Amino acid sequence: MLRSLSIKNFALIEQLQVSFDSGLITITGETGAGKSLLLGALGLLLGKRADLTSIKDNSLKCSIEGVFDIEKYNLRTFFEEEDLDYESETIIRREILPSGKSRAFINDTPVTLNSLNKLGVRLIDIHSQHQTLEVTTNDFQFNVLDALSDSSREIESYKRGLSLLKIKEKEEKELVDSQHELTREHDYNTFLLNELEEAKLKPGELSELEESYETLNNIEEIQERLSSSISLVSSEEVGVSDLLNTIKTSLSKVAPFSSSLKELSDRIQSISIELEDINDSLQNELESLDADPTKLEEIGQRLQIIHNLQTKHAVSSIEELIKIREDLQEKVAKTESLSDTIEHVRKDIAKTKAQLDAVAIKIHNKRVKALPKLISELEGILNALGMPNATFKTALTLQEKYLSNGKEVLEFLFSANKGGVYGELKKVASGGELSRIMIAIKGILSRYTQLPTIIFDEIDTGVSGEIAHKMADLMMTMSKNLQVFSITHLPQIAANGQSQYKVYKEDVNDTTVTRLRLLNEEDRIREIAEMIGGKDISDSALTHAKSLLHN
Incomplete structure (x- = not known):
């Protein structure tokens, strides 16, 4: 989880130092206040490429530093492979010099952006509306199904066998x-x-x-x-x-x-x-x-x-x-x-394929057993999120071809309406529907696997009323197992955060800067009331804000 974040000389952020706890953390603020800057800074920290436009003052260095508690993430092997010192409290730092040169460090050891990116994706999952298309991919759908089927050991065995098979088949071809x-x-x-x-x-x-x-x-x-x-x-x-x-x-x-x-x-x-x-x-x-x-x-x-x-x-x-x-x-x-050698290699290939087939059948049986459970849970959550008629039609079909994660083709079709035609998610689901499907899947996954910190960037756009409450409840449930950030415009979600931060702009010496501060209870009541009724806060808005906070 992300323990603290320090940003210096980045875009409109002059200097920012903030600490975070576990659970659900909500971030609110007016449109254009600078919430996207926080995500941009985190993106750089996790390995995205940078340029001089990221620097507020071109004469000074831009620095972004994050402290992460990684004890639960089973990352020792990664640190060994990258020849890095493992620390349960790991510090990642990114620097952009006035010359435009970028540097990255993990526990004060210089690393490449590739190494930083490999670690970053295992620490933070930044999820925005445009990223919901990931849910439409077969790989993502299989990853969800495999988390529920508890087949990670078999899949690792399959992947090792597939790697060996490819080596043997390449050897046969060369021979x-x-x-x-x-x-x-x-x-x-x-x-x-x-x-x-x-x-x-x-x-x-x-x-x-x-x-x-x-x-x-x-x-x-x-x-x-x-x-x-x-x-x-x-x-x-x-x-x-x-x-x-x-x-x-x-x-x-x-x-x-x-x-x-x-x-x-x-x-x-x-x-x-x-x-x-x-x-x-x-x-x-x-x-x-x-x-x-x-x-x-x-x-x-x-x-x-x-x-x-x-x-x-x-x-x-x-x-x-x-x-x-x-x-x-x-x-x-x-x-x-050579004929004898080729025959020997072909026997090895046949043996490897037999072993792969056996593991693939185990994976298939586990997936077949887990699929109804996944669909049932998914449809139940979507019903609570205002999609009562959302249904899925799925099928797992074994085939001869060896794929990267088994020998199956997964048909994952969706219909949002009664009597509607089933189709692929990317073809029949709207952006709002995909957002809800994604958050539902993340909610399910949080119970079955150790996910990294999740940041939802206005994934609740277009949601209101009781559905907003349900989405807030889902985020709260997820936050019991992992750290959840929600950048939101919904008072229902903002009020459910164990802690709430506000992003705002401020003019200092003829310069506009972006700031982030932790709100106390009184600040939260006013912020949520403003989210409910606008700048002119009414008594009813304050009363509603208090009820949301103390619900």
């Missing part, structure tokens, strides 16, 4: 689409895979093959060069080895004379040893060479296969071909196993 696509490619992919698998590719193979091919393809020149090199090293007449030995012997004789000569001698010795090792290696390399035309041809063919595959797949390495082979293996395997 089937993928199967169609892969099936078209399957034969070609299989051909490419077989081709790559027959090639028996190995990482690093290409460089080895290319080296072997170059060696075998140039074997005669290699042999010739190796033989020539060996001859130059080991020739008895002018071989490099003999020349080095001569140098080595010569230097060894003078090596003892100085360290530098010793170093040179050692270096020649090292070169001589290295040369002998090189000569041995040359000899081994020469002996290992063997011209093999058959092997050369085999390697050439192998290289051609690899190069053809590289060209075909537009890659430059065996590693890339191996990756393509692995991808093709996965695609082919997936295509071949």
